[in-house]
Amino acid sequence: MPSIQELFHSPLRIVRAGAKVLLAGLLLVTLTSGVVLAASSNGNQTTPKGITLQLAPTSRSVTQGTSASYNVVVQPSGGFAGNVALTISGLPAGATASFSPAVVAVGPGSGSATLNVSSTSATPLGTYSLSLKGSSGTLQSAVVVISLTVTAGQHQPFNISGDPTGLLAPGNAVPINLQLTNPGNSSLNVTGLTVSIAGVTRTAQAVANNRPCNPSDYVVIQFSGSYPIAAPPGNSSLSGSGIPAARWPQVRMLDTSLNQDGCKGATVQLSYSGTGQGN
Known part of the structure; x- marks a missing residue:
């Protein structure tokens, strides 16, 4: 076969x-x-639509009570065009963030916005990672992480002043409406207000007649209100803070068995102290 x-x-x-x-x-x-x-x-390949975030700088440092800004660029790809909403997470306590504008129009070119992060005097110190993303409907960008470091601010001294609101006489007390001057740019929490008698200046006639008057002729009744007392930037007072006069510190002239004629017309010098936190 x-x-x-x-x-x-x-x-x-x-x-x-x-x-x-x-x-x-x-x-x-x-x-x-x-x-x-x-x-x-x-040979043509289709690029899917997408959005990408670019930030500069990627890290900032602020002192408590101040703010920092970042530049955000929204870059479209694959022919995407539309409005992109920006969001942020991971902010420390007491800090807030805002975008300007909050919604960025992109396509065919990129769009941009400014991110502003504000801290307060109560924002804890440390370095924080903040996560940002953009979204347009169901389309979302990859998360971009930036850094924010919060440091202690420069503590500026604040001033306390005040005068008795009336004339002193034996057995009589007059309240002191304390004035607080805060030179910082954020509010202070004031505690530990103390008034002391620094000295007594007699009249020339009392000195010439050798009539004594001493700090021991007076006593101070300290502030009895609750703490802390908020002292905003600038000038404030106990009365402006809504604290009743009965809670203010008082200076009382003692009524003794000794001759106190030397205290007539005398000037009592007062000194003030307190603690402020936050600026």
Whole structure:
């Protein structure tokens, strides 16, 4: 029985080096080494729509009670065009953030916004990682992390002053409406208000007649209100803070069995102290 020659068919058509043959939508390219590669006849690839956030700088440092700003650039890709809402998370206690504008219009080019982060005198010290992202409908950007470091501010001294609101007489007390002057840019929490008698200045006539008057002729009744007392930047007072006069510190002239004529017309010098935290 005569033999029948078997036929074998290669899955790829053999072509000569450098030749190109179009088969079933595939472009066959034979390299000079004899390797045959297959590639799509359509070389275009579609880039998906997306948005990317870029921030500068990526880290800032602020003192308590101050703010820092970052520049945010929203870059579209894949032909995206629309409004992108910006959000932030990871803020420390007492800090707030705002974007200007809060919604950025992009496409075909990029858009930009300014991120402002404000701290307060109560914001804890430390370094914080803040996470930012942009969204437009169901489309969201990758999260971008930036750094914020909060440091202690320069504590500026505040001043306390005040005068008795009336004339002193034996057995009589007069209240002192303390005045607080805060030179800082954020509110102070004031505690430990103390009034002391620093000295007594007699009239010339009392001195000439050798009539004594001493700090021991007076006594101070200290502030009895609750703490802390808020002292905003600038000038404030106990009365302006809504504290009744009955809670103010008072100076009382003692009524003793000794001759106190030397205290008539005398001037009592007072000194003040207290503690302020926050500026």
